[in-house]
Amino acid sequence: MPCHLNLSHDEKMLTPPVLYWIYLTTDGTDNPRVWIPSEKYEGRVDTLDNNPNTSNKSIRFKNVQWADSGRYLCKLSINTKRDKSFRKKGNETLLMVYDTMTFNPTGHNDSLLSCEVNVTRDPGLVLSIFHDGFKLQPVGSAPGKGGTALPFVTLSETVSPRSKGEYECQLHLNKDLLTKSIFRYNLPEPNVKLFPEPWFLYTALLLVPFVILLGLISATLMCRCLSTYGFN
Known part of the structure; x- marks a missing residue:
């Protein structure tokens, strides 16, 4: 969750800023501390940059739970040479939790x-x-x-x-x-009604040439026999 410290160039920090992140409850009371982590967030929150003097004060959640959804606020305690000690708030960050779609x-x-x-x-x-x-x-x-x-x-x-x-x-x-x-x-395939294969028709069609050939052979043999008988 993002949090960045922006100071003017003429402001010099005397000490590293102290970072606070809190969870904003709906009734505005008893806001749990996220950073430095309270017991609820212990071991589940890290800063993105561990350098205490960095301007990046963002944090990262691990092992996010449904109960983590809600609004969070970043706060910084700052001590500068010009303005002495003061606190600065960041913008609220909304954390929404969702499952795999x-x-x-x-x-x-x-x-x-x-x-x-x-x-x-x-x-x-x-x-x-x-x-x-x-x-x-x-x-x-x-x-x-x-x-x-x-x-x-x-x-x-x-x-x-x-x-x-x-x-x-x-x-x-x-x-x-x-x-x-x-x-x-992809559009579903249309329902096509399948009929049984006409195997008997296929067999009959395959036998037709053989029947014709057999008839021709029989006719040829018969003609030869008749010719031979007539010659004698």
Whole structure:
């Protein structure tokens, strides 16, 4: 999560700035300390730059959990030669947690494409399916199914593809694209009714030349016999 210290060129720090990151609770009380880590975040948060004098005060989460979703705030305690000691706040950072997106034909109907993803509870999260740059009208959707006991909700969209090509499922937070998945769709083969092979007809057709040849041989032999009998 980003946090950068910007000071004017004429400000000289007397001591390295002290970094604080806190998690902003919804009621504004008892905000857990993320950095320096409290017990909840112990071993799961690192700074991107370990140099205490650097201006980059960003942090990185490891082993992200559903409960980590929410708003975070960066604070710095600074001691400069000109302005002495003061504190500076950064912008709030929103952390949204989401699971791996699945996007493929439905299990019971290959003519339908279904996209599904588990996300943290936020009304700004929207799932959409696009083809050739156009948003498709869903034939089925779930804006946020999930029990209240679960730390996430499931968003899903189902569309009926009209032509082959690439279909793209996108997860947006308001206007920002968070993640997407692409599926290349080929039209299902039409149902072709297969009839049994006419083996008897094939056999009869193969026997016709032999029957004709046998008839010709028989006729030739008979003619020779008659000629011989007539000569005698």
